Amino acid sequence: MDFMPLNGRQFPRFSGIKTFYRLPYVTDPNLDFNVAIMGAPSDAGVSYRPGARFAPSAIRDISSLGRSYHWNHDIHVFKKLKCADVGDSSVDPLSIENTLTLIEQNSFDWIQAQKKLLTFGGDHSVTLALLRAFKRYHKTPLNFIHFDAHLDTYPAAWGHEYHHGSFVRHAIEEGLINPSSSLQIGVRGPLAGDEDLNVNIKYNLKYITTDEIKIEGLKEISKKLSHFNGPTYLSFDIDCLDPAYAPGTGTPVPAGLTSFEALWLIRQLSISNLVGADVVEVSPPFDQSQITALLAAQVGHEFLAKML
Ligand code: MN
Ligand code: MN
Secondary structure, three states, rough: OOOOOOOOOOOOOOOOOOOOOHHHHHHOOOOOOEEEEEEEOOOOOOOOOHHHHHHHHHHHHHHHHHEEEEEEOEEEHHHHOOOEEEOOOOOOOHHHHHHHHHHHHHHHHHOOOEEEEEEOOOOOHHHHHHHHHHHHHOOEEEEEEEOOOOOOOOOOOOOOOOOOOHHHHHHHOOOEEEEEEEEEEOOOOOOOOOOHHHHHHHHHHHHEEEEHHHHHHHHHOOOOOEEEEEEEEEEEEEEHEEOOOOOOOOOOOOOOOOOHHHHHHHHHHOOEEEEEEEOEOOOOHHHOOOOOHHHHHHHHHHHHHHHH
């Protein structure tokens, strides 16, 4: 198997069975390839608009437009990196606890076979399961880079600890990530109250707000991006973007990043060992003309380039 996308001259981009980036569909972890690309179709942790369970299918569909060559980095991503669509993790739509267990098990199978993992959610609660699997394998807390409008360090909601707005707090409390070597990018208000910052203060979890990015400018902000040494995980909540650029999401927040700003910031990140990444919170029922799903597919391509 050559692990290359389906040839667009032989099978035009509107044709063929839809896999991520038209890559081969693989179910055997023992095959020799580098990156497993998985869907995690769960929105069991959503507090407002549901629909993220449909994102892996929608992103597979529009990722037909993906191209291999990364112009800025001068890399033929799919020639350098053997990638495969490994299908969706199983989930339990009636139980977030079961879903977290299933996603942790499914992702661990690929991680244990020494694959890097790119996951398309799902709502942001799926990242907790993925981080549990990576911690289980690496046995050390990971560096964590987190694009989001929200801090996702919030308390239990309706008495439930696990939801899409609490996974960062759980990841810190469970020792899955090292907060002092982590960074949140694109966060902005309004918050429920200033106590929403308590977790960041308590654990010295740093953040760069959208206001800082917009007012100081991309070049100034890129100087604040330190090098990430050691196993690093990158999580991209599509709502870090302005709803004008990413309307298809569960909890939109106005005055966000543009597509260009988000992609440019990803390119500036210096990461020695990116072991896993995800793109979450795409909600196709609220999307327009597939623009949110298209951006998610391109963010995934950026992450693959970072894995090289
Ligand atoms: Mn989030
Ligand atoms: Mn968010």
